[in-house]
Amino acid sequence: MNKKSKNAIFYAIIVSLSALALISLILIVGFILIKGLPGITTEFLSQSPSKMGKEGGILPIIIGTLYVTLVALVIATPIGVAAAIYFNEYSKDTRSVRMIRFFTEVLAGIPSIIFGLFGFAFFVVFMGLGWSVLSGGLTLTIMILPTLIRATEESLKTVPMSYREGSLSLGATKWQTIVKVILPCCKSGVLTGLILGMGRAIGETAAVMLTIGGSMRMAESLLDPTRTMALHLYMLASEGISEEKTYATAALLIIIVLIINTIANEISRRMIKLS
Template identity: 50%
Template structure:
């Protein structure tokens, strides 16, 4: 009896330790970066351009936000649409198998290959040149598998009883999907979008091969630009300034947090507009 209790305590301790390591590592990274970056963080650094003796990162912040927005705007509808097809319409068979296989394979490809593809296809063949658009398109393709898989899971989790209830009221399949299934899946879609944002923001290889590394303000989506991650990479790799690198990293973390927050808000509004049609 006592032995069992000791065993139980040890097991519990191990699980606690695992959880502690995870949280501690994360906390350590965040605290380390912010603590190191904070010293260099000042309005001048954040809100000035990267030229004329100044080394501000405002252009990079803007480029990052643009790329993220653009990629999500492209990837989310396509991904959700594809997931809807796979879950709601596709009949089990070869085609469904093929599409599944393709998305899974896409998910496993290293990002540098997406970068090369984007460079050849969007930059060179389509002549978008190094631009935020090329970058966003490339990143969209990169995050599509994530969006599709996550949305698929969310759609599968919508109870059959919702669909039955709607169909039994005489709603068509499309009305049912739009009126009941999608709104219930919104949290899942949101997860997909947040995961994608994480990957987009953190991406370097695929971005500098397609969006370029120019440090000026992007004027339009056909302009080239440098995202925060790329900037960070350059700063660290060229050994320009580790203080700046840390400060940039801190800003990067804050930017991601802000974008996630905004996404949450937007999704809430989206859900409301889906479910209540009278406003």
């Protein structure tokens, strides 16, 4: 085989495999949106499900998803941002710091079903929180921490050293420098982390399945069981309850993911422009 045809084959393989990846994305997103969008009506968004989700809408499930995600974000954000500040502003490269970093990486790699088992054994049983919004939210908190820490740390790194030096030389303390100079510079990085964490929390199923109970009724307190959209989708799909509602739920999830991705991209694009 001569060089020219070898080149042609090489490029053909690379381009067609890349196209394959793109096509599978378009296929999945397109198929679900086309089949599901007609099912997303005002009734679907504003009514409670009846007959195990066969009829009616998914309002309590949307609310349940919001509750669980909110609990996770409210607890994880301060911890995650503080941890990132520690890594980037306070820590020295000692053995113990390397160990903490290593365990943060480890946490990011733990499969969600393990989080589910842990959440069940720890929050549901050991802490006595039962299957509830709180148990699910706390489990998700731990799951999204690594995402938050990483995103915040990335943006902390982009703040020029001279900002810190300038602030410190004006007599500000280290903490004042962090709060008044450094954090305002990386608002958008923190926000990106938050949004990505939110995406993870909304899409998560396995961990939630073992910790929030799966009730379709409207949750009235943090200790009530509930159901998230992802879990609802699983229940509908695995039991073959209603094709129309299943497609609609899946489409709604995809739309949320699309919105989240667009916002995250937009923020990081602006960030690059600024720096």
